[in-house]
Amino acid sequence: MHLxxxxxxxxxxxxxxxxxxxxGGGEHETHAFAAMLRHxxxxxxxxxxxxxxxxxxxxxxxxxxxxxAPTVMIEKLPSGLxxxxxxxxxxxxxxxxxxxVIGWEVGGCNGLLPxxxxxxxxxxxxxxxxxxxxxxxxxxxxxxxxxxxxxPLAITEPGGNRAVLDATGIEKLARTVMVDFGGWAMxxxxxxxxxxxLKAGITGSLSRALELGEIWSHQTVSVDERxxxxxxxxxxxxxxxxxxxxxxxDFPRGTVALRRLDTDDAYVRLEMQxxxxxxxxxxxxLVTTPDLLCCLDAExxxxxxxxxxxxxxxxxxxxxxxxxxxxxxxMLGRVDxxxxxxxxxxxxxxxxx
Amino acid sequence: MIxxxxxxxxxxxLEIGVLGDASLLAGERGVDTEVADxxxxxxxxxxxxxxxxxxxxxxxxxxxxxxxxxxxxxxxDVRAVVLVRPSTGSHPLPSTATIxxxxxxxxxxxxxRGDDPLxxxxxxxxxxxxxxxxxxxxxxxxxxxxxxxxxxxxxVITILSGELHVTCAVISADGTAIEGVSPPGxxxxxxxxxxxxxxxxxxxxAVAVPVETDRTxxxxxxxxxxxxxxxxxxxxxxxxxxxxxSWALGNWVAAERLETERRARSRASLLSExxxxxxxxxxxxxxxxxxxxxxxDGWHTGVYAMPSQPAPNILDTATTERLRVELSRRGLHGQxxxxxxxxxxxxxxxxxxxxxxxxxxTRKLAQVLGDRPVVAGIGRPHPGVAGVGRTLGEARxxxxxxxxxxxxxxxxxxxxxxxxMAAETPALVEQAMRLLEPLVGVEDGxxxxxxxxxxxxxxxxxxxxxxxxxxxxxxxxRINRVEQLLGVSLLNPDERLAVHLACRAVRAxxx
Numbered sequence: 001m002h003l004x005x006x007x008x009x010x011x012x013x014x015x016x017x018x019x020x021x022x023x024g025g026g027e028h029e030t031h032a033f034a035a036m037l038r039h040x041x042x043x044x045x046x047x048x049x050x051x052x053x054x055x056x057x058x059x060x061x062x063x064x065x066x067x068x069a070p071t072v073m074i075e076k077l078p079s080g081l082x083x084x085x086x087x088x089x090x091x092x093x094x095x096x097x098x099x100x101v102i103g104w105e106v107g108g109c110n111g112l113l114p115x116x117x118x119x120x121x122x123x124x125x126x127x128x129x130x131x132x133x134x135x136x137x138x139x140x141x142x143x144x145x146x147x148x149x150x151x152p153l154a155i156t157e158p159g160g161n162r163a164v165l166d167a168t169g170i171e172k173l174a175r176t177v178m179v180d181f182g183g184w185a186m187x188x189x190x191x192x193x194x195x196x197x198l199k200a201g202i203t204g205s206l207s208r209a210l211e212l213g214e215i216w217s218h219q220t221v222s223v224d225e226r227x228x229x230x231x232x233x234x235x236x237x238x239x240x241x242x243x244x245x246x247x248x249x250d251f252p253r254g255t256v257a258l259r260r261l262d263t264d265d266a267y268v269r270l271e272m273q274x275x276x277x278x279x280x281x282x283x284x285x286l287v288t289t290p291d292l293l294c295c296l297d298a299e300x301x302x303x304x305x306x307x308x309x310x311x312x313x314x315x316x317x318x319x320x321x322x323x324x325x326x327x328x329x330x331m332l333g334r335v336d337x338x339x340x341x342x343x344x345x346x347x348x349x350x351x352x353x
Numbered sequence: 354m355i356x357x358x359x360x361x362x363x364x365x366x367l368e369i370g371v372l373g374d375a376s377l378l379a380g381e382r383g384v385d386t387e388v389a390d391x392x393x394x395x396x397x398x399x400x401x402x403x404x405x406x407x408x409x410x411x412x413x414x415x416x417x418x419x420x421x422x423x424x425x426x427x428x429x430d431v432r433a434v435v436l437v438r439p440s441t442g443s444h445p446l447p448s449t450a451t452i453x454x455x456x457x458x459x460x461x462x463x464x465x466r467g468d469d470p471l472x473x474x475x476x477x478x479x480x481x482x483x484x485x486x487x488x489x490x491x492x493x494x495x496x497x498x499x500x501x502x503x504x505x506x507x508x509v510i511t512i513l514s515g516e517l518h519v520t521c522a523v524i525s526a527d528g529t530a531i532e533g534v535s536p537p538g539x540x541x542x543x544x545x546x547x548x549x550x551x552x553x554x555x556x557x558x559a560v561a562v563p564v565e566t567d568r569t570x571x572x573x574x575x576x577x578x579x580x581x582x583x584x585x586x587x588x589x590x591x592x593x594x595x596x597x598x599s600w601a602l603g604n605w606v607a608a609e610r611l612e613t614e615r616r617a618r619s620r621a622s623l624l625s626e627x628x629x630x631x632x633x634x635x636x637x638x639x640x641x642x643x644x645x646x647x648x649x650d651g652w653h654t655g656v657y658a659m660p661s662q663p664a665p666n667i668l669d670t671a672t673t674e675r676l677r678v679e680l681s682r683r684g685l686h687g688q689x690x691x692x693x694x695x696x697x698x699x700x701x702x703x704x705x706x707x708x709x710x711x712x713x714x715t716r717k718l719a720q721v722l723g724d725r726p727v728v729a730g731i732g733r734p735h736p737g738v739a740g741v742g743r744t745l746g747e748a749r750x751x752x753x754x755x756x757x758x759x760x761x762x763x764x765x766x767x768x769x770x771x772x773x774m775a776a777e778t779p780a781l782v783e784q785a786m787r788l789l790e791p792l793v794g795v796e797d798g799x800x801x802x803x804x805x806x807x808x809x810x811x812x813x814x815x816x817x818x819x820x821x822x823x824x825x826x827x828x829x830x831r832i833n834r835v836e837q838l839l840g841v842s843l844l845n846p847d848e849r850l851a852v853h854l855a856c857r858a859v860r861a862x863x864x
Contacts, residue, residue: 242448244416255416257450265457267450271417280417282454283424343397343418 001054003046004115004125006038008210015213016111017303018230018320019205021292023275024108024134025070026305032073033112036080040119047115048124050100052203055126057195061102062087063130064117065110067138067155067174068184071307075183079158082186083117089162090154090188098191103129104141106205107275110134113186125206126194132202132323133292136251136274139171140334142325143192146200150189157181175250202323212320219301223316232320233351235279235286236268237261237298240313256309258317268317270295272306277340279317285344286352290322290335321349360387361481361584363408363433363461368557368581370518371480371487372435372473375465378447379455380433388432391478393470397421405430408477410437412470416448419462423451426460433461435477437470488590491516495594504601506532509576513598517591519580523564523602526573527650527738531640536579547572549596551588557581560592562599565606565643569686571703573643576602609644620645624690624697628742639738647688647741651701654710655732655744656687656718657752659695662726668695676721683717695752697745706734711762718760728755731762778858785855791838800838803831805856812843 004012013034017027041047055061064083087098101118104110106129118125130141144150150170155177156162167173178185215221215229227234238258245254256270268286271278276293279286287293295304298314309315326335327348337344364384366372377384389406392399395413400422403409407429411422414436426434434455436447446452447462455462467473480487498512506523510533513521522533526544536559540552547570549562557580564574576599580591623641630638642649658676660667673691680689680698687700700714711731718729730751732744747763755761792801803821807828810816814832818825832843841848 242450244448255448257416257448259450265453267453269417269420269448269450278417280420282457283420283422285421343413344421 001051001124002049002207004041004049005046006041009034009038009041009112011213011217012115012206012210013112013213014216014303015209015211016107016109018212018216018294019106019111019132019209019292020108020134020303020305021275021277021289021320022272022295022304022306022309023136024105024110025066026108026308027302029070029073029109030112032078033109033116036078037112037116037119040116044119044122047118049206050124050126051207052126052128052198055100055124055194055198057193057198059099059194060096060191061100061126061128061194061197062090062098062117062188062191063102063104064113064186064188065104065138066113066184067187068178068181070109070184072183076158078186080116082156082158083113083188084120085162086154086156086186086188087117087121089156089164090152090190093154093164093166094152094190096191098123100124100126100194102126102192102194102197102201103205104138104189105129105131105134106202106209107131107134111206111209126198127206128198128201128203129205130201132205132208132325133290134275135335137171138174138187140339142202142331143197143200145331145334146196148192148196148200153187153189155181155185155187157185202325205323216301216303223296223301223318227318227320230318230320232292232318233353235293235317235319235352236281237314237316238268240309240311240315241267243309243311254306258315261314270309270317271342272309273340274306276306278337278342278344279319281352285337285347287319287349288337288344288347289340290326290332290346291349292320292322294318294320319349360389361484361587362387363463365582365584365587366408366477366480367463368518369480369584369587371476372463372465373467373476375435375463378462378464379452380459380461381456382459383432383461386432388481391474391481393474394422397425400425400431401429403429403431407431408433408435408481410435410470410474410477412437414438414447416451419447419451420454423455423458423460423462427458431460433463435463435465435473437465437467437473439468440466484586484590488586488593491590492594492597496597499598499601503605504598505605506602509598509602509605513578513595517578517580517594519578519591521576521578524575524577525639525643525649526571526575527639529634529636529639529649529738531574531636531643536577539577539579543577544572544575549592551592554579557583558588558591560588560595562592562595564599564602567646567648571648573646573648574602574606606644610646620690621692624692624745627738628745631742632739634738642738648701649738649741651703652705652734652736653699653701653740653744654706654714654734655741655746655748656698656700656714656729657695657732657745657748658698658718658722658727658729659752660726661728661755667726668693679721683721685714685717685721695749697748699741699745702734705736710734711764715760715762722759728752728758729760730755731760733763781854782858785858788839788852788855789859792835795838800831800835801856801859803828804835804852805860807832808843808849808853808856812849 013030017030101114101123103114115125130143151166153165161181163177165173215226224234238260241259242257251273254272258268260266269280270276277289279293295315295317297304298316332346336346362385388408391408392403393410394400409431422434494516502508510521522530522535524530524535543552543561551558551560559579562576563572564576566572578595677689687698690697730748732747735743751761751763751766754766806820807817814825814828818828843849
């Protein structure tokens with residue numbers, strides 16, 4: 001058991017942003033939740049993080065996640081009670097008691113939300129989640145792949161609206177409700193039996209976030225070395241020469257051309273939706289989803305989300321390997337480039353430098 | 354040079370217009386490779402299925418897709434990648450990165466506008482695989498459009514340039530563009546021949562097709578099409594279709610000619626306009642002249658004939674017609690135009706006529722005029738459109754100065770004028786009379802006559818003797834006597850000239 005202390009929160013926040021692969025909310029958005037988490041911890045003490053072995057297999061873990069655009073939270077502030085209210089609303093329909101909190105999506109803001117809920121309710125957090133990174137769809141989880149239920153699902157927002165949804169196509173329904181709720185909303189799904197969750201989920205993802213947070217907070221170490229220490233590599237350092245965005249389909253899409261700084265007239269292309277999904281050079285895919293891509297501002301060293309990548313920025317593109325669970329033939333179909341509409345196959349993770 | 358190979362290169366496809374409004378975005382290096390087949394690729398696996406020599410039309414145009422396609426195209430030795438963008442709406446050009454990549458690979462990246470990639474693919478494939486079908490389609494399109502409109506130079510040029518993507522001009526044999534713009538750098542000797550010709554140009558080639566040919570085989574009007582590209586088959590197609598268009602134009606010439614004949618009077622005004630315009634002949638005048646069947650290029654020799662005395666009934670259509678018949682009977686095939694005061698007539702040669710021509714022309718004209726009270730003047734040969742006016746002007750001047758002769762060439766005019774001036778100056782005549790006074794009445798005027806003939810025969814005694822039918826000693830004796838009587842020496846050039854002039858003045862005044 002690891003007792004998560006307030007002074008670890010900043011490192012954790014950096015780690016979950018790295019796992020966001022450019023999506024799920026960046027530093028600006030997680031900052032608010034990191035403050036909220038520290039506040040809760042100061043009131044209720046450190047959060048107990050249980051490793052999979054320590055968790056009670058017969059217990060039930062509630063999972064919480066934010067749906068919508070994290071950027072909207074700057075205009076529509078959270079009250080901090082949404083997750084708790086959602087759990088209450090859910091329990092009115094489903095009597096499964098929550099004995100722990102588990103992760104849904106460790107990447108981005110959603111990596112911190114379960115800890116806030118755990119701190120408020122005094123429940124332990126079991127180190128497992130459904131993505132091991134960030135993905136745009138709520139059903140892009142290994143839980144869903146294993147056939148574990150997401151519904152009933154309670155959805156709330158700071159204005160007091162709440163809904164409990166039970167549907168087969170929950171992704172579309174939840175997103176419709178979220179739009180009506182004003183751009184973002186909080187979701188709590190039916191608690192999963194911990195034995196099932198640990199079997200299907202991606203275990204140790206919070207530890208991974210803490211590890212990444214530790215590595216990437218050392219600004220004096222070169223990006224190259226930090227990438228290697230994280231199990232990945234530096235794809236390139238480049239200057240953004242084109243950012244084209246369009247809003248067709250469910251998620252905003254974009255493509256970015258980076259001119260490499262090390263060679264003349266050579267480019268790296270990043271394809272993005274909510275997250276950075278594919279990196280190509282000269283028509284050859286270098287890194288493909290579910291492997292992770294992070295862009296760090298070359299000057300400040302801070303991670304840049306897809307929304308904040310702008311023309312003229314000089315960035316380091318870092319590739320990190322996907323959690324092993326995704327890179328299995330039966331799983332890839334949910335998260336490989338084709339799942340995002342790209343006519344490309346998954347390219348096994350390898351250092352292309 | 355025009356390529357003998359049948360296969361079309363990427364450049365050919367761009368230039369012959371099958372790609373429509375296409376632009377080459379990148380990969381210039383690879384445009385001269387031959388295209389063997391055309392494929393439509395809706396996804397990457399279709400791009401991968403391509404083989405060497407193919408041209409790929411991509412239905413998608415996301416930058417990453419284009420780049421991946423370019424890479425695969427390069428490794429499969431695909432000849433070009435074509436993007437089809439909808440004709441409506443504005444799309445950004447392919448990304449800088451894409452263009453840079455295509456340039457590095459040397460794979461031509463072409464963008465064309467079209468709503469349906471399938472149609473683009475079909476047109477390209479037909480052009481590549483079955484060029485004869487593509488040619489037939491074009492021919493069909495051109496003939497259908499020619500049939501719908503009443504073909505005149507303007508509409509024919511519009512149709513040809515629209516369907517074949519060529520620049521066209523209807524050019525008269527002297528090089529004036531009656532319609533359209535003559536392609537710059539067109540070899541001038543292209544219009545000298547009499548059959549359809551293809552010549553290479555700095556950019557592409559030009560095809561010249563005769564529109565109207567006269568009985569001598571001389572071409573009055575050409576249809577010239579300038580096309581880009583070097584492909585032999587394409588040159589043939591342009592030639593064939595131009596030929597069809599030239600028939601339509603020939604039809605137009607015939608119809609217009611008929612109309613012009615009906616208004617024969619307009620020839621006179623056309624000629625006077627032509628003469629008035631001098632060296633700077635406007636194209637529409639050239640067009641009217643060509644329609645009238647007048648040949649404007651080459652060397653023109655003009656003749657002006659007019660009544661020698663006021664004769665009210667001589668200048669009529671019937672006389673004009675008789676003159677025309679008699680002229681052509683003597684081999685003088687030229688243009689005869691009846692004017693208010695006389696007839697203008699001119700002959701045209703391909704090159705500058707020899708000096709001997711004008712003596713023969715003078716002789717033949719004298720025969721034609723016979724004993725009609727008509728005199729004629731002949732101008733010097735002059736080239737080109739402006740030459741018509743110049744030579745006719747000279748002929749007219751000569752005709753006004755014929756004096757006693759029937760037909761006068763402009764070159765004879767100087768002497769004749771001087772002499773006629775001499776005869777018309779009373780003071781000079783009086784002086785001459787006085788100079789020759791001693792000879793008047795002597796030996797029945799024989800001395801005076803002998804003196805005149807002797808001087809006319811360049812002071813050669815024997816020649817004068819032949820003309821006078823006397824012995825040359827007789828001539829010598831008579832000249833001796835004349836010298837004594839007049840008190841002059843004919844060996845002195847001044848005195849000889851004065852005496853000669855006096856003889857002419859007296860003779861002219863006698864007449």
